Amino acid sequence: xxxxxxxxxxxxxxxDSNKNLSPHIxxxxxKLKEKDVKFAIAxxxxxxxxxxxxxxxxxxxxxxxxxxxxxxxxxxxxxVDEINKEEVIKVLQxxxxxxxxxxxxxxxxxxxxxxxxxxxxxxxxMYYAKLEIVDDLMNVLEKDKICxxxxxxxxxxxxxxxxxxEKYNENLLVCLSGHNWVDLMNPGVNKGEAIKILQENYNISxxxxxxxxxxxxxxxxxxxxxxxxAMENAHPKLKEVCNYRAKSNDEDGVVEAIKEYFQL
Numbered sequence: 206x207x208x209x210x211x212x213x214x215x216x217x218x219x220x221d222s223n224k225n226l227s228p229h230i231x232x233x234x235x236k237l238k239e240k241d242v243k244f245a246i247a248x249x250x251x252x253x254x255x256x257x258x259x260x261x262x263x264x265x266x267x268x269x270x271x272x273x274x275x276x277x278x279x280x281x282x283x284x285v286d287e288i289n290k291e292e293v294i295k296v297l298q299x300x301x302x303x304x305x306x307x308x309x310x311x312x313x314x315x316x317x318x319x320x321x322x323x324x325x326x327x328x329x330x331m332y333y334a335k336l337e338i339v340d341d342l343m344n345v346l347e348k349d350k351i352c353x354x355x356x357x358x359x360x361x362x363x364x365x366x367x368x369x370x371e372k373y374n375e376n377l378l379v380c381l382s383g384h385n386w387v388d389l390m391n392p393g394v395n396k397g398e399a400i401k402i403l404q405e406n407y408n409i410s411x412x413x414x415x416x417x418x419x420x421x422x423x424x425x426x427x428x429x430x431x432x433x434x435a436m437e438n439a440h441p442k443l444k445e446v447c448n449y450r451a452k453s454n455d456e457d458g459v460v461e462a463i464k465e466y467f468q469l
Contacts, residue, residue: 217419274352312349397425
């Protein structure tokens, strides 16, 4: 069976270490379209951030944004998974007590922060093109659907923020999504579930799906496709569940692997 759907993570995967896209990716997506292959960007980033990165081909892509909690296809939202407001309030109250970690509420209309720390904002703006600074994040809950709560840890998310927040795993999915980031979403919300939605919508099978990733928020996505590629620079635990290996993000690993498969 030939591959009909390809999904690729952004940071550490499609983007190199300097946060630049491969100069070959736009032409590659166009060639894949000619073969009726759909290409999805699967990221913890916000939808508005993603389309800014792909202006030239933005209408050719599917966007699995905010780690799968919001999915767009041809600029139309086809899936939104809102977190219960009471759960958001509990996490916010906890996060505010911990030094050097900062919350972001990720909604359908925008992302929201209540702290103007320069280092935090610089990192937040890297992933969120629409970002509002508000006086109190609690007030946001009445004006937007919050689908993800992202937490930026100034030091080491795996050792600090994740350990402080993993107790919420009972009612939420707590996911380590980068060296400085922890994401909280509804249970069952992840890139893998978003892939399943696309597979069902387009009648595409496990054997016809390819995916690329580098971090633990890509774990479920890899379990839902035959052609699962861990980048050479990927987290060791992700490499364990992938069926294939791609060159690193600094060696254009995604483009090289796709060209090899399709003999382009």
